[in-house]
Amino acid sequence: MSVDKETVKKIASLSRIAVTEAETDALVPELNNILGWVEQLGEVDCSKVEPMTAVIPNKLRLRDDVVSDGNVRDKVLANAPVADHGFFAVPKVIE
């Protein structure tokens, strides 16, 4: 499988990364080079193998359903590029 210019544009869009035409041109061979190399995994017979889910056997723990933190609104907002009235502020989303 190899990617073309249109696919690269689509991946960039899914990744929410703006790319110029020139960058797209450069990315096509770069990504194909890497994808071509990882494709050697296809030669491994994995028909009877389960995909890895945890390297070290470890049960996901449950905890009591109680509030364990919170009341730190100002700390949460402290690094926001723009915060207003106790909220994160973003450009208008709905007209």
Added chain:
Amino acid sequence: MAEIFELGIAGIRSGIASGDFTAKEVAETFIARVSAAKSLNAVLVETPDHALAAAEATDKAKAAGKTLGKMAGVPIGMKDLFCTEGVATTAGSLILEGFTPQYESTVSSNLFKAGAGMLGKLNMDQFAMGSSNETSAFGNVISPWRRNDGGNTDLAPGGSSGGSAAVVSGRICPAATGTDTGGSIRQPAAFVGITGFKPTYGRCSRWGTIAFASSLDQAGPMAHDVRDCAIMLESMAGFDPKDSTSLELPVPEWEAGLKSDLAGKRIGIPKEYRVDNMPPEIDALWQKGIEWLKDAGAKIVEVSLPHTKYALPAYYIIAPAEASSNLARYDGVRYGMRDLPDGAGLQDMYAATREAGFGPEVKRRIMIGTYVLSAGYYDAYYTQAQKVRTLISQDFDKAWESCDLLLTPTAPSAAFGLGEKSDDPLAMYLNDVFTVPSSLAGLPAISVPAGLDGQGLPLGLQIIGKALDEQSVFNAGLALEERAGFVAKPEQWW
């Protein structure tokens, strides 16, 4: 007596205990070393006040006759991947410029509770993606080492923990934190002639450590020697309910358990690690390592890890896939930079912010990760890679039937010059050929400096152990260390 700046963790501990010097003198010594080493570009933010405050607390506690913590009076360097409360944290990326964490990572918090102070935040490959420290948005870290050809070519300190490697080898900090996703502690440690330890996945909490590939990321110590790594890891590790993959196990006393007599231990030599184009010097050092471990009483056995050649390609699917998901949080809304072109809407703001904030290698990996997780390709790439990961892990399980530890070189070359490999991502990825398989299997591993090559540059040997058997890894590392007698240090030119 050695100068204070030449001491590691154990040396500082005994000097403070015997009253040869105070913790304050230690902090002042290293603060001066840090501020005189700017040309290496290893330290992004200097935090002398933090180091001094911790030192004063240690001196006070000692005067009051209190028991001192394991890291008491030791000022360390902190890789900039650890969130540090009130101290700018960037992961080497512009996208986090201006980010000041409102909380402390568990690992740094554990170290501070044990008495350590912080000298500064250390430069690194952007989001820990790199093997040469050339992907940092804040410039390359320059290795303190130089080739013995009389030239002054700037060398890579390795990566991603390149700043950590540079400050410890240059005796600018007595020890530093690192993180290892595919080799980012061990490869830089090997490049600069220090010791680096990656524990079993889950030993160190990932809470507050900026995420790259969550199923692989592990913090660990980078220090002068095996003993210092054992002391420091005891203070970093431990169960943390805030990390769902943290292991709910007590932290062993690795330092107290150090023992270089390897009688009864079987060391496996994986035949698949004899790669093409391996420099003869590295092969020769590996042979020496075999002799050293035999001399320590171990039995050597050849083992096979048949899926080794698939480890790197599997890693370069799994790690970018996890990264593309983890790095989705950098959206210009909650923290870090925002690029809002005139009249742009929300989606344009995301794309512009991420375009301006991420470096080329990070973008490349996010896009690869996005592609291998996208509809129609998920099974062919991602599921297949996770299946291959199972096979790699099973290779190790099988090897443990005939051996207790594995001995390999740490990296396929000595340090290279900055810029020599940066044009070819694939060539750069091959640096991690010996470290990635154990990362994929979550196993503990150490790199120990073992010799110099013909250019006068350090080479490292790696010991890989069974899950949770850090002690045997430390012990075999100590056996290598005692026999290698590695004392070379970079001459100070900076």
